[in-house]
Amino acid sequence: MPDITREEVAHLADLARIDLSDAELDHLAPQLAVILDSIASISEVAAEDVPPTSHPLPLTNVFREDVHRPGLTAEQALSGAPAVEEQRFAVPRILGEEG
Amino acid sequence: MTATTTDPVLSFDEAMARFDPVLGLEVHVELNTVSKMFCGCSTVFGAPPNTQTCPVCLGLPGSMPVVNGKAVEAAIRIGLALNCSIAEWCRFARKNYFYPDMPKNFQTSQYDEPIAYDGWTEVDVDGTTYRIDIERAHMEEDTGKSLHVGGATGRIHGADHSLVDYNRAGIPLIEIVTKPVEGTGAQAPQVARAYVAHLRDLLLGLGVSDVRMEQGSLRCDVNLSLRESPSAPFGTRSETKNVNSLRSVERAVRYETGRQAARLAAGERVVQETRHWHEDTGITTPGRSKEEAEDYRYFPEPDLVPIAPDRAWVEQLKAGLPEPPRERRARLQQEWGFSDLEMRDTVGAGALGLVEETIAAGASPAAARKWWLSEMARRANEQGVELTALAVTPADVARVQALVDEGKVNDKLARQVFDGVLAGEGTPDEVVEKRGLAVVSDEGALSAAVDRAIEANPDVAQKIRDGKVAAAGALIGAVMKEMRGQADAGRVRELILEKLA
Numbered sequence: 001m002p003d004i005t006r007e008e009v010a011h012l013a014d015l016a017r018i019d020l021s022d023a024e025l026d027h028l029a030p031q032l033a034v035i036l037d038s039i040a041s042i043s044e045v046a047a048e049d050v051p052p053t054s055h056p057l058p059l060t061n062v063f064r065e066d067v068h069r070p071g072l073t074a075e076q077a078l079s080g081a082p083a084v085e086e087q088r089f090a091v092p093r094i095l096g097e098e099g
Numbered sequence: 100m101t102a103t104t105t106d107p108v109l110s111f112d113e114a115m116a117r118f119d120p121v122l123g124l125e126v127h128v129e130l131n132t133v134s135k136m137f138c139g140c141s142t143v144f145g146a147p148p149n150t151q152t153c154p155v156c157l158g159l160p161g162s163m164p165v166v167n168g169k170a171v172e173a174a175i176r177i178g179l180a181l182n183c184s185i186a187e188w189c190r191f192a193r194k195n196y197f198y199p200d201m202p203k204n205f206q207t208s209q210y211d212e213p214i215a216y217d218g219w220t221e222v223d224v225d226g227t228t229y230r231i232d233i234e235r236a237h238m239e240e241d242t243g244k245s246l247h248v249g250g251a252t253g254r255i256h257g258a259d260h261s262l263v264d265y266n267r268a269g270i271p272l273i274e275i276v277t278k279p280v281e282g283t284g285a286q287a288p289q290v291a292r293a294y295v296a297h298l299r300d301l302l303l304g305l306g307v308s309d310v311r312m313e314q315g316s317l318r319c320d321v322n323l324s325l326r327e328s329p330s331a332p333f334g335t336r337s338e339t340k341n342v343n344s345l346r347s348v349e350r351a352v353r354y355e356t357g358r359q360a361a362r363l364a365a366g367e368r369v370v371q372e373t374r375h376w377h378e379d380t381g382i383t384t385p386g387r388s389k390e391e392a393e394d395y396r397y398f399p400e401p402d403l404v405p406i407a408p409d410r411a412w413v414e415q416l417k418a419g420l421p422e423p424p425r426e427r428r429a430r431l432q433q434e435w436g437f438s439d440l441e442m443r444d445t446v447g448a449g450a451l452g453l454v455e456e457t458i459a460a461g462a463s464p465a466a467a468r469k470w471w472l473s474e475m476a477r478r479a480n481e482q483g484v485e486l487t488a489l490a491v492t493p494a495d496v497a498r499v500q501a502l503v504d505e506g507k508v509n510d511k512l513a514r515q516v517f518d519g520v521l522a523g524e525g526t527p528d529e530v531v532e533k534r535g536l537a538v539v540s541d542e543g544a545l546s547a548a549v550d551r552a553i554e555a556n557p558d559v560a561q562k563i564r565d566g567k568v569a570a571a572g573a574l575i576g577a578v579m580k581e582m583r584g585q586a587d588a589g590r591v592r593e594l595i596l597e598k599l600a
């Protein structure tokens with residue numbers, strides 16, 4: 001049975017930039033364990049003779065011509081931005097990270 | 100933590116006396132495709148912010164990427180030029196991280212199946228050849244550009260918030276990673292620089308990138324570690340990010356060597372971390388501690404099917420590769436009759452292609468080298484740009500030299516012609532015309548000026564009559580001054596000697 005510790009959930013939350021309280025960690029860790037457990041049952045179905053599959057279709061080399069296609073205007077692109085400044089997406093500062 | 104933080108640093112010589120450096124270089128090169136890696140957005144540099152985006156490169160729900168075939172071709176050609184094996188079958192992978200420069204919250208990259216792997220190349224430093232083994236070259240996409248506002252330095256420390264432009268997000272990027280580079284000793288800084296310069300030449304020759312370091316289309320991360328001796332296991336490395344000029348690559352290796360040596364000499368450990376390079380002060384400061392590969396939770400990209408380059412296609416691309424840079428340099432040196440030193444200076448200045456094109460446009464090798472390595476190098480230096488970024492073409496340089504050879508301008512006037520060309524006043528001929536720069540070829544005017552100079556300097560004139568021809572320089576100077584430089588000094592000299600014979 002796969003297990004996920006409270007510390008692992010806290011680490012994943014940190015990587016995902018989600019601020020979880022102690023109570024939320026206590027609540028979520030066992031839930032995630034159940035999800036992992038369910039997924040693990042797939043491994044039991046897939047025997048040794050079934051290779052890991054990332055792409056169900058037997059396709060390779062699907063390429064696009066290198067041509068320019070018009071996209072969005074700046075107004076359209078920024079319409080979903082949390083805030084806009086100088087025609088750019090304005091986001092909160094990130095602490096302790098590179099720029 | 101600010102850019103002014105200074106770590107203790109051991110002198111480079113002292114560091115080299117006690118430790119052996121090991122380099123690792125990661126170079127990111129933006130391809131010069133018309134469209135982005137996974138969508139049809141334009142890749143033109145310098146467009147107004149957020150005018151080159153679409154649902155795919157903004158990571159909007161429901162959008163689906165499609166691979167740019169031209170970028171795959173460029174990746175394979177780069178791999179082949181670096182003597183790499185080309186994967187029979189490979190996939191893209193999602194590199195998951197949460198940072199605002201990546202709107203999708205993952206970067207589409209390649210993980211354990213790079214398109215090109217296990218290659219090598221060679222670079223020359225002061226007559227010694229170093230073999231650089233290539234670990235891999237893989238395909239990925241560039242990130243958006245963040246502007247940090249509110250902080251004192253414009254960098255992220257102390258910034259109030261960030262403004263993001265996604266024009267660059269999704270531009271095809273090839274990451275070229277070396278294996279650990281050992282055995283360079285005290286030449287490590289020069290080897291690092293020579294390698295990046297070599298890659299730049301190679302990529303330019305392939306025509307796959309603009310390789311403009313000042314515009315960020317070629318960027319280098321420098322990994323460095325020290326160990327007690329060449330037989331000792333590798334030490335802990337630091338990774339200095341975004342070192343974006345050839346000179347800075349050399350300086351960053353030098354600085355990190357001194358910083359790490361000081362720590363080790365003091366009995367401290369080197370911390371494995373990414374570090375920021377500060378162009379102004381020439382030092383590095385700590386960035387975030389490096390995430391482990393597993394923290395990126397790579398997994399195969401489900402929205403892009405695998406790539407399996409047809410072997411016949413790979414062979415065809417291989418057959419079409421241009422002459423490799425080292426062979427090309429050797430051939431050109433032979434053709435031009437340059438000494439080793441002249442050739443090294445030309446290559447070091449990034450002027451090889453420019454000199455080649457100038458010669459092709461009609462200039463002699465010596466003249467082409469002279470203009471690019473003195474006059475143009477000085478101006479590029481003043482502007483803080485690479486030679487190729489100057490607003491003067493090899494054809495312009497060849498034309499100016501032709502004007503000199505024809506006696507229409509002298510060297511001094513030629514410099515003014517370049518002033519005009521660089522200021523956007525037109526072709527060399529147009530500048531000569533508009534600025535009235537042609538030398539005075541009116542023999543009567545010249546002769547009169549020479550007469551006046553002789554009259555004004557009777558002592559000098561007498562010396563020349565007495566056979567001291569070297570004294571003519573003073574009279575030539577006087578005539579050139581009167582003609583405001585617009586005379587052929589050789590002709591002036593002839594006239595003086597005729598009149599005083």
Ligand SMILES: [Zn+2]
Binds near residue numbers: 140156
């Ligand atoms: Zn797009």
